[in-house]
Amino acid sequence: MSRLSSLSSTSNRVFIGGCGLFPGFDENALRTLALGAFLGWMVMPARMEAAVIGVLYPQVRPPYEKVFLDIIRGLKGYPSIAVKTYALPRRFDVKDIKAWVEREDMDALVVLGRRGVKAAEALAPSIPVVASGTLLTPEQDSAITAGISLAVDPEKLFLTLLALMPQVERVFVVYHPAYNAWLIKKAKQVAERLGLVLKSHPAHTLKEAVQRYRDIFEEIRPGRDALWLPLDSMTVNDQVILPMVLDVSWDRYLVLFSSNPAHVQKGAFFALYPDNEALGRRLGALALELLRGKLHHQRILFVEDVKLAVNVRVAEHFGLGPERLRRVRIDVFFPRP
Template sequence: MIMLVHYNKVGTVSLGRSAFVGRNKRSALRRMANTFGAMRFAYCALHGLREKGVMALLVATALVVTSPAWAAGEDKIAVAYPDIGEPYRAIFEKIVEGIEDRANSRVVKYAVKPSADSAELKTALRRQDARVVIALGRQGMKAVTPDRGMAMVVGGVVTVPESEARGLSVVSLSPDPALLFARLKVLMPAAKRVHVVYDLRHNAWLMRLAREAARAQGLELVAYEAQDLRGAMQQYQAIFAVVDSRTDALWLPQDITTVEEGSVLPLVLQESWNRSLTVFSSTFGHVRRGVLFALYPDNVALGKSLAGLALGILASGNHGEHGMMPLRDVRIAVNLRTAQHLGLDLRRQQPSFDLVFPEP
């Protein structure tokens, strides 16, 4: 790091940006940094730049960096997140914590109420000169209407229609199938086939990824489409009629049509238990109810990843990867009672689990 030290006429020393040079000299130095870049300016400083009492000293022997507190022309990253009650408030606060950890002083936060005025928020974003907006949750996404030249990253949503996701970078709360299938093979090495029921309108993008991920793990993915509750029930009955519990497993994606909590899930859990069929899920709450395992978000790590996307956009000027992306910042929860019922010995692997049920 470079510190500028100003020796004034009476021999006292002042440190920091507010006192190291006079107004004119400060403006000149700032223009110099803008013109030649912070690294070239630091290079000059290292070689003993002196002009009318200004001396640059090297005060740390490491990489030369500029302090975000006084770097000229620093672009801002706005974060729009829902202003809602618990337990969801704590989740979004952790995501924001991760964003701030990664992006530091660039972050400007906006808590968005359901009645938020999009025009007012847009004016506020323009006033802050925000170049990238991270919108969290459906509420945050709906409130933001970015200006031309303002990129948008979305997180904390399960899915977005692919037509709406074009031109955006959307990190879903649906775990990456590659991570799910890799974990399945570790917990159930005999697995050869994975069954899944999904609604094409919500999860077509996820199934494309799932097919590739299954091939990579030597698994056969058998995907069944359903567009309503009745169709989903029929597909599950068809699955239960043909499964081999020794080598088959059932995946429950985040899908409001095919993994409906009131009637579909209880049926699936009961029939799977009766047949000793391994069921794994993309929803944390299902583990408590009896599925073998689920992957769920590491919220702070997710925030850091969202900030990384935003910083990448600022650095390159390129909006980068567009459309829906799966969640890769995950933790694992495992139901040990279900594992015992299935004849799986997970004692050696238990230290790697983030949460276990039943709780000790």
């Protein structure tokens, strides 16, 4: 029998007699029930044994490993879970991973990063697989059972934008359809509900992306338009795209926001990015939902547990005072004091 078959909702009640709490109740029967409840309590630890969750994560150097270690720390802090970890080298052996999974008697796997997802695809395990620590799409990542993409929920992004800059009417975005089409689909629905116009421009190559940005720059209106930088190393290329949009956003009062705090440090207005420990806890909850049979189809979610970074210099450039910034909870300020 699987370890998790014992995770039931059965509860034991302890009755206390001798105080007139149950008038007319036979005291001997009461003692028998109390003893039975006590014995039931004594065996509860066996029935409530923690689910063993294996975590596959990329073996990378500091400071990059901190993201994965923070997610694992959050996962370890979730109740009813025992965590075993396996650092994946760049060239991993699937046989070694399979032997580790079987030896540790795993109930489910959490895979982190693109390397972790590839390992799950090669492993094809019979146990549930939950993924995160990378961009996920329902179409491309069919090997996983459930996951939380690193893409931040567009609703949180747009609500933060409107809290800080309520005069913004249009949001522009350049995106790669292979990675962010489902994100843009959700974003369009959210934008319409919030009274924003989302103008999305697909691009498949860096050259295409540069031209899409140039087209956007031709029609932006200072202070009333925003540019969203999604997680995508091509359409938000650090060497080519980022310096260009940073210059234009400053000169033309274009509200530039992102999901990467490093962009805020370089001059974007704000970024919402994952709270990695909270993400780990949410992955633990998702894994237990799968093991308890509460999810019956693949489920990929956006990140909802986020932190906010704001560039105060850019805020002052837009004429925003402390009162406006107090409308939101800010976790990190740039430039750092």
